[in-house]
Amino acid sequence: MNVERITGKSPCASSARADGFTLIEVLLVLVIIAVLAAILLPALAKARERGQAILCLNNTRQLELAWQLYADDHESLLPYNLVMKEFSFRTNINWVNNVMTWDLSSDNTNTATITEASLGPYASGVTSIYRCPSDRALSVMQSTNGWDHRIRSYSMNAMMGDVGASLTTNGVNVNNPGYKQFLKITEIPHSSEIFVFLDEHPDSIDDGYFVNKAAPPVNGSYGANTTSGDEWQNLPASYHNRATAFSFADGHASLHRWLNAKTIQPAVPNAAHLPIQILDEHNDFDWMMEHMSIQN
Numbered sequence: 001m002n003v004e005r006i007t008g009k010s011p012c013a014s015s016a017r018a019d020g021f022t023l024i025e026v027l028l029v030l031v032i033i034a035v036l037a038a039i040l041l042p043a044l045a046k047a048r049e050r051g052q053a054i055l056c057l058n059n060t061r062q063l064e065l066a067w068q069l070y071a072d073d074h075e076s077l078l079p080y081n082l083v084m085k086e087f088s089f090r091t092n093i094n095w096v097n098n099v100m101t102w103d104l105s106s107d108n109t110n111t112a113t114i115t116e117a118s119l120g121p122y123a124s125g126v127t128s129i130y131r132c133p134s135d136r137a138l139s140v141m142q143s144t145n146g147w148d149h150r151i152r153s154y155s156m157n158a159m160m161g162d163v164g165a166s167l168t169t170n171g172v173n174v175n176n177p178g179y180k181q182f183l184k185i186t187e188i189p190h191s192s193e194i195f196v197f198l199d200e201h202p203d204s205i206d207d208g209y210f211v212n213k214a215a216p217p218v219n220g221s222y223g224a225n226t227t228s229g230d231e232w233q234n235l236p237a238s239y240h241n242r243a244t245a246f247s248f249a250d251g252h253a254s255l256h257r258w259l260n261a262k263t264i265q266p267a268v269p270n271a272a273h274l275p276i277q278i279l280d281e282h283n284d285f286d287w288m289m290e291h292m293s294i295q296n
Contacts, residue, residue, distance in 0.1 A: 052133045053240040053255060056153075059129040060197045060247035063154060066122035067095075067196055068251065071185040078185060079118050081161035084207040095119040095161070096130070096208040100150055102139035102269045108150045130154055134239035137202035137267045153237065155200040158211035159293040172296070175211050179293035191249035195291050198246045201235035201265060203272040210234045212288060213275070230285050232276040238264045246291075260284045 070079050079095040086099050090113075098113035099105070107113055111127045114120055123129060132153035142150075159173060160182050167174050173181045182188050200210055213231050236244040242264055243257040258264055260281040265272045278285050 049134070049241065053243070053245070056132040056134065056199060056240065056245040057247075057253045057255065059132065060154060060199070060245045061251070061253040062123065062126075062129045063119070063197045064247035064249075064251055064253070066119050067156075068185065069122040070095075070119060073122075076184040076186045078161035078183060079156075080164075081156050081158065081209055082164045082207075083167060083209050086206070092117050094208065095156060096152065098152060099207050100152060100202070100205045103141060104145060108142070109147070111151055114151065127151060132199045132237065132239055132245070135199065135202060135237070135267070137269070139269045150202075152205070152208070153199045153202070154197050155205060155208050155210035155234070156197055157195055157292055158209050160196055163209070175213065176293070178295055179289075180296050182293070185249070188249045189294060192252065193291055194249045194293065195246040196249055198244055199237040199239065201237045201272055202267050203265070203269060204234045204274055212285070212292070230278040230282065232262070232272075232274060232278070232285065235265060235272050235274060235276070236263070236288070237267065239267065248291075256287065258284045 067079060071077060080091075080093050082091065082094045084090060084094065084097075084099050086101055086105070090097050095118055096114055097117040098107035098110070100108055114123075114127050114130055115125045130152045131149065135153040136149050138147055138149070158175060159179055162168070162183060163173055163181065168181065171181060171183070173179070180187075182194075188194055198210060212233050213229075236258070238244060238258055240255055241257070243255040245253060245255055247253040260283055262276055262278070262281065263284040
């Protein structure tokens with residue numbers, strides 16, 4: 001019997017339609033893909049961020065190791081940690097010899113300011129450990145000129161090393177006279193509690209010297225949750241889910257998550273509005289000062 005003559009349809013045509021997808025089926029597949037993407041993409045983003053946080057911790061640990069090797073070679077003396085501003089002097093005796101800016105200064109891209117500085121040889125000339133992988137903060141000018149990132153994200157605790165005669169009086173750092181300036185690695189007590197390196201907010205990083213101002217003493221005690229005087233002069237970065245990577249004088253590194261809104265500022269130019277005076281919410285600032293040094 002001729003099937004085509006009875007039905008008026010070609011067997012091949014019927015088979016082709018049966019093997020195809022209806023519009024509803026296509027839409028259903030697209031909806032499933034969208035749902036899976038909505039579920040998986042945040043998880044992938046979190047995994048990527050965790051990976052970058054681990055790399056950042058490793059960077060601070062490697063810098064701390066270079067810092068220890070320097071001290072071993074210099075009779076326990078710590079690397080120089082000098083204040084350098086945009087239009088002031090530069091010197092390779094410092095642990096780094098650059099000042100991060102939002103313009104097109106070569107300090108932002110010239111890796112020789114790292115490799116030829118005093119800590120460079122102890123880091124085996126590796127420059128990648130000086131930048132947090134989450135730090136891609138750039139100005140419009142820098143982005144327009146095709147920059148991908150600046151070369152440094154980390155700074156050193158201002159209470160570590162020789163900060164220069166202009167900031168030192170009788171061995172005391174004039175920025176924080178109530179706290180001890182550590183000139184030798186052997187002078188650091190409770191080394192697991194005193195930090196050496198941290199990733200600094202891109203809007204305050206400038207030189208490699210991370211400093212904050214404690215309030216004047218109240219009843220003989222500095223930084224005692226006073227109502228005025230404490231202020232963020234430099235601000236920690238918070239790239240890692242409100243947390244900052246720190247390496248400590250004993251060689252370990254860890255993330256510290258901040259609690260107060262003022263500490264968490266966007267990683268963009270001119271966002272920090274420093275200095276930030278602290279009239280309340282002292283938790284974060286007090287933690288920083290407690291892990292910066294010990295009181296004189």
